[in-house]
Amino acid sequence: MGWFSEMLGPFQGFATTFRQMFKPRVTVSYPREKRVKPQRFHGRHILNRYPDGMEKCIGCELCAGVCPARCIYVRGADNPPEQPVSPGERFGFVYDINMLRCIFCGLCVEACPTEAITMTHLFEMSVTNRADAIYTKAELLVEPDGTPNHPQPANPLIDLDELRLGSGWLRATSPSGRADYEGVTAWTPSATAGDLPPEQGQRRPGPAAGEADEVAAAGDVDRDGEEAP
Amino acid sequence: MLTGWEVFLEAAIKAVAVFAMLLTVTILLVWMERKIVADMQNRIGPYRAGPWGILQTVADGLKLLFKESVTPRKVDYAIYIAAPVAALVPALLIFLVIPIGQPFHIGDRLIELSGTDLNVGVLYILSLSSMAVYAVVLAGWSSGSKYPLLGAVRASAQMISYEAAMGLALVPVILFTRTASLTGIVDAQGGDTLGFLGVWNVVLVPSFVIFFISGIAETNRAPFDLVEAENELVGGYHTEYSGFRFAMFFLAEYINIFNISAITVTLFLGGWYGPDFGTPAAVAWVFPILWFFLKTFLLVFVFIWVRATLPRMRYDQLMSFGWKRLIPASLLWIALSTLAVAYRRLGLPWT
Numbered sequence: 001m002g003w004f005s006e007m008l009g010p011f012q013g014f015a016t017t018f019r020q021m022f023k024p025r026v027t028v029s030y031p032r033e034k035r036v037k038p039q040r041f042h043g044r045h046i047l048n049r050y051p052d053g054m055e056k057c058i059g060c061e062l063c064a065g066v067c068p069a070r071c072i073y074v075r076g077a078d079n080p081p082e083q084p085v086s087p088g089e090r091f092g093f094v095y096d097i098n099m100l101r102c103i104f105c106g107l108c109v110e111a112c113p114t115e116a117i118t119m120t121h122l123f124e125m126s127v128t129n130r131a132d133a134i135y136t137k138a139e140l141l142v143e144p145d146g147t148p149n150h151p152q153p154a155n156p157l158i159d160l161d162e163l164r165l166g167s168g169w170l171r172a173t174s175p176s177g178r179a180d181y182e183g184v185t186a187w188t189p190s191a192t193a194g195d196l197p198p199e200q201g202q203r204r205p206g207p208a209a210g211e212a213d214e215v216a217a218a219g220d221v222d223r224d225g226e227e228a229p
Numbered sequence: 230m231l232t233g234w235e236v237f238l239e240a241a242i243k244a245v246a247v248f249a250m251l252l253t254v255t256i257l258l259v260w261m262e263r264k265i266v267a268d269m270q271n272r273i274g275p276y277r278a279g280p281w282g283i284l285q286t287v288a289d290g291l292k293l294l295f296k297e298s299v300t301p302r303k304v305d306y307a308i309y310i311a312a313p314v315a316a317l318v319p320a321l322l323i324f325l326v327i328p329i330g331q332p333f334h335i336g337d338r339l340i341e342l343s344g345t346d347l348n349v350g351v352l353y354i355l356s357l358s359s360m361a362v363y364a365v366v367l368a369g370w371s372s373g374s375k376y377p378l379l380g381a382v383r384a385s386a387q388m389i390s391y392e393a394a395m396g397l398a399l400v401p402v403i404l405f406t407r408t409a410s411l412t413g414i415v416d417a418q419g420g421d422t423l424g425f426l427g428v429w430n431v432v433l434v435p436s437f438v439i440f441f442i443s444g445i446a447e448t449n450r451a452p453f454d455l456v457e458a459e460n461e462l463v464g465g466y467h468t469e470y471s472g473f474r475f476a477m478f479f480l481a482e483y484i485n486i487f488n489i490s491a492i493t494v495t496l497f498l499g500g501w502y503g504p505d506f507g508t509p510a511a512v513a514w515v516f517p518i519l520w521f522f523l524k525t526f527l528l529v530f531v532f533i534w535v536r537a538t539l540p541r542m543r544y545d546q547l548m549s550f551g552w553k554r555l556i557p558a559s560l561l562w563i564a565l566s567t568l569a570v571a572y573r574r575l576g577l578p579w580t
Contacts, residue, residue: 010539020269021268027271
């Protein structure tokens with residue numbers, strides 16, 4: 001029978017291609033139907049605000065420094081004492097991102113000490129003019145009530161609600177960048193997403209005595225406290 | 230009475246009808262191929278132009294019409310212009326001898342549903358399909374560029390070798406049916422042997438297989454598409470063609486696929502014969518035409534299926550398969566079938 005099955009060998013390919021005809025399609029007809037994106041999708045950036053409307057950005061330029069594509073330009077300015085823009089000493093006076101150069105690696109999000117810059121789920125950013133691809137603070141910064149801005153109006157391709165999903169990427173990083181804090185939520189509430197609930201296996205550092213001790217034992221109560229507004 | 234004018238009118242109507250039918254079928258064929266290959270690769274395929282994307286080919290064709298026909302500086306202009314025509318004309322002419330349905334009467338005039346009934350129909354087909362080689366070779370030569378020339382050299386070798394196997398595969402069919410007219414060959418496959426079906430020539434299995442394989446090679450389809458191998462030769466012989474001239478090559482290729490399928494159906498699968506479910510005489514012409522197109526499109530599906538399944542052959546494999554397998558096999562089969570025919574007609578030599 002060896003020679004017989006060997007003879008049928010080339011025809012098994014025909015059976016395979018025929019069987020494929022009845023299997024479900026893997027193609028998504030994109031503009032008509034959109035795939036659900038993963039929670040930590042790297043899309044367009046937004047600059048967040050605290051729930052009270054204060055800007056999170058403190059103009060430290062760490063994002064610009066870490067950016068491998070060097071597409072971020074930040075200039076800080078001193079907060080006016082009578083009407084502070086951000087809770088710190090300084091705020092981001094100019095904040096530009098050149099989306100043509102951005103490689104959407106998310107290092108700016110990791111570098112940001114105040115979680116001011118996060119990545120959303122929106123990726124439809126085509127422009128007809130190269131200058132339009134440079135997003136300034138006007139487009140990046142959300143409104144005081146948390147409504148995100150976008151240079152183009154909403155249409156079948158641009159779902160502006162995707163710009164509200166800017167928190168997923170934060171959860172990917174180890175809270176505060178320290179392994180000691182694994183399992184403890186460390187993100188701050190924002191105007192867009194509100195106060196994010198802890199994820200599975202995480203807990204909020206609260207006033208409960210046992211938990212506070214545990215955090216103290218981990219050795220950095222101050223930093224944890226500092227991040228809350 | 231038959232006047233010259235009537236004969237001329239009938240011929241003109243038939244020629245225009247065949248022409249229109251082939252162009253329509255090509256539109257369907259390209260769409261079918263894209264859809265079926267997409268199905269076999271778990272994709273969707275064209276779906277935006279018209280229902281199920283059926284107008285996609287029309288859109289593509291219109292696009293080609295409106296595009297500029299770029300003429301490279303080094304072309305041999307007269308031949309360069311003539312080559313696409315030389316590809317398209319034989320493709321359109323071949324179909325004229327194929328009967329697509331039962332003959333019927335208008336008044337006392339018998340209308341045959343084929344362009345014409347040549348008594349050398351099989352030879353006519355073979356000679357016209359060899360003409361297709363000229364188009365490819367001339368296109369490659371006149372383009373004045375290296376990839377088309379390479380494609381043309383491959384084409385001349387490939388199409389000539391497979392032409393031989395193709396011609397040899399047809400000899401047993403002519404021996405058994407004792408006619409070279411396609412109408413005659415179809416008639417020989419009629420009858421009620423199995424209740425409703427005649428004995429189709431497909432019982433000559435080796436002939437059928439060899440003819441169909443060489444048919445795929447003659448039309449330069451995968452896995453024998455070395456002539457236009459996109460990833461080696463850019464586009465092969467039609468690299469330097471654009472716009473409507475390219476569209477003519479494209480059209481010729483798909484008409485040839487349909488032609489080879491139709492010829493295979495006519496020679497081996499009983500032509501337009503099939504169960505007619507006792508339809509009244511007035512509409513008796515419907516089922517034969519349906520059967521003919523059903524069988525032909527089934528073979529077209531096989532063409533596409535082969536394309537979606539098999540990878541392209543290497544050049545030396547192609548040549549050794551043609552010369553060392555197909556041609557000896559068809560020679561052996563001719564010898565065997567000659568003996569069988571002689572036995573049927575004359576009996577055993579010692580009786």
